[in-house]
Amino acid sequence: MKVGVIGAGSIGLLFASYISKIFEVTIYTRTEDQAYQINENGILLRKKAIIKQSSVKALPISSWKGIEDFTIVTVKQYQLSTVLEQIKHLSKRPKNLLFLQNGMGHLKLLEEIKGINLFVGTVEHGALKENAYTVSHNGEGATNVAIFRGDFSCLQNFATKVPADFPIHVQEDYYLMLRNKLIVNAVINPLTSIFQVKNGELIQNKYFFRVLTSLFGEISFILNLDHPEEHLRQVMGICKKTAENRSSMLKDIEANRLTEVDAILGFILEEADKQEKQAPLLEIVYYCIKGKEPAKGGEL
Numbered sequence: 001m002k003v004g005v006i007g008a009g010s011i012g013l014l015f016a017s018y019i020s021k022i023f024e025v026t027i028y029t030r031t032e033d034q035a036y037q038i039n040e041n042g043i044l045l046r047k048k049a050i051i052k053q054s055s056v057k058a059l060p061i062s063s064w065k066g067i068e069d070f071t072i073v074t075v076k077q078y079q080l081s082t083v084l085e086q087i088k089h090l091s092k093r094p095k096n097l098l099f100l101q102n103g104m105g106h107l108k109l110l111e112e113i114k115g116i117n118l119f120v121g122t123v124e125h126g127a128l129k130e131n132a133y134t135v136s137h138n139g140e141g142a143t144n145v146a147i148f149r150g151d152f153s154c155l156q157n158f159a160t161k162v163p164a165d166f167p168i169h170v171q172e173d174y175y176l177m178l179r180n181k182l183i184v185n186a187v188i189n190p191l192t193s194i195f196q197v198k199n200g201e202l203i204q205n206k207y208f209f210r211v212l213t214s215l216f217g218e219i220s221f222i223l224n225l226d227h228p229e230e231h232l233r234q235v236m237g238i239c240k241k242t243a244e245n246r247s248s249m250l251k252d253i254e255a256n257r258l259t260e261v262d263a264i265l266g267f268i269l270e271e272a273d274k275q276e277k278q279a280p281l282l283e284i285v286y287y288c289i290k291g292k293e294p295a296k297g298g299e300l
């Protein structure tokens, strides 16, 4: 099976490195220079003290023709529209696309794509791009995938063939799969970014924990959770397990990059709007993050 990976950031390099043991992979980069560097050096995967090199073909995204059997899209949510626009101009439509973005804001963009089997996924790994061709695998986990629309068979085939040390689990219900991860991200990411703390401090500091439970309460009401206590336990469990980690949103804010807050809190605020529900705390938290994003804070 030929597999395309769009985006050679942390997740794109991680996936390309692992799955190239099994599949013929082409990774598509935003810049020509990154494609050149990957072709020269391969992809280096760092896991603790061990570095493994894999040979993966790289091309700039301008050369993407959509000819692979299965394509994994690993750009950030706010970078998706450029990729989706490009699909419209391909002479041959890709057959199967898997989207690995955090949040749920991308679902409305996927609604507009016709005639392609569409899948979505959530990634539990922690990965960090070190340079154009090196990625560090900092946290091992699994990838969950589910069908969004179309025919299932290629996803199933892909998931059963991936290497055992890089598991991909096929889930029944894409909405529940994405929603469960969304709840965790919606609480931990923005609060750690506003308070500028590691994940563990949200449950260790009793005042931050009060804010966490209030925010969770609003999210639970808007998403109509049947068993909110289970989700709250999950959020607290992740704060505990990743106590020493800095959330991806905090890292984005510290590096003066855009965040995925629109995909995460923006989606929940839209849900609140549709249901005519009030979400005062969620709104404040959302605007606190928007205000910290580059070049946005001063605009009125």
Ligand SMILES: NC(=O)c1ccc[n+]([C@@H]2O[C@H](COP(=O)([O-])OP(=O)(O)OC[C@H]3O[C@@H](n4cnc5c(N)ncnc54)[C@H](OP(=O)(O)O)[C@@H]3O)[C@@H](O)[C@H]2O)c1
Pocket: 006, 007, 008, 009, 010, 011, 012, 028, 029, 030, 031, 061, 074, 075, 076, 077, 079, 082, 083, 100, 101, 102, 123, 124, 125, 126, 127, 128, 129, 248, 260
């Ligand atoms: N990293 C993690 O550990 C992790 C864990 C779970 C979930 N996720 C999710 O996975 C998604 C990707 O995250 P990430 O950490 O891999 O982000 P990232 O490191 O920023 O990677 C995104 C990559 O996409 C490239 N790109 C942007 N527009 C492109 C285009 N039009 N064509 C081709 N490439 C393009 C970027 O290139 P440039 O750098 O050249 O702009 C960048 O290399 C996010 O939704 C994130 O929330 C990440």
